[in-house]
Every structure is written in structure tokens, then in C-alpha cells.
Amino acid sequence: MQSFIINKNVQPNGDYEIHNATTGCMHMPLAVNQIPLGNHLTCYGAVSAARTAWANQRINGCFYCCNPCHTT
Numbered sequence: 001m002q003s004f005i006i007n008k009n010v011q012p013n014g015d016y017e018i019h020n021a022t023t024g025c026m027h028m029p030l031a032v033n034q035i036p037l038g039n040h041l042t043c044y045g046a047v048s049a050a051r052t053a054w055a056n057q058r059i060n061g062c063f064y065c066c067n068p069c070h071t072t
């Protein structure tokens, strides 16, 4: 299992980005801006959890650390 977080600040393109806190990421937001998403086998689980919690927001995986889940 890996630990994921979502950046509580929206990106310029309107997405809320998910990062992998277990592997780390050079684009990880500041700790104060991280909302934990819990532990998931892959980023897909983290994206799914985030979409459940923030149904009206655009959720996307980080290009760098969650590339399989990066769509836009």
C-alpha cells in the first residue's frame, strides 16, 4: 500500500492534483496544503477516493508521481 495526498490548492488548469506521499514527489505541495487520502494499492484508488469526497471538483493524478492517473 502507498500513501497519497491531494493538494488543497487548485492548479491553474482547474485540477486538484494527487501525489504519492510514499514515493515522494518533487512537486509535492507544502505540508499545510496536503489533505491525506489514505493508503491505496495504486493511484487509481486514491483518485477514486478523492472523487467520492470531492464529487464536484476536477481530480487528477500528478504527471510526475501518479503518471498512470494523469489525464489532463
Ligand SMILES: [Zn+2]
Pocket (backbone or CB within 6 Å): 018, 019, 020, 024, 025, 026, 027, 028, 062, 063, 064, 065, 066
Ligand atoms: Zn507528484
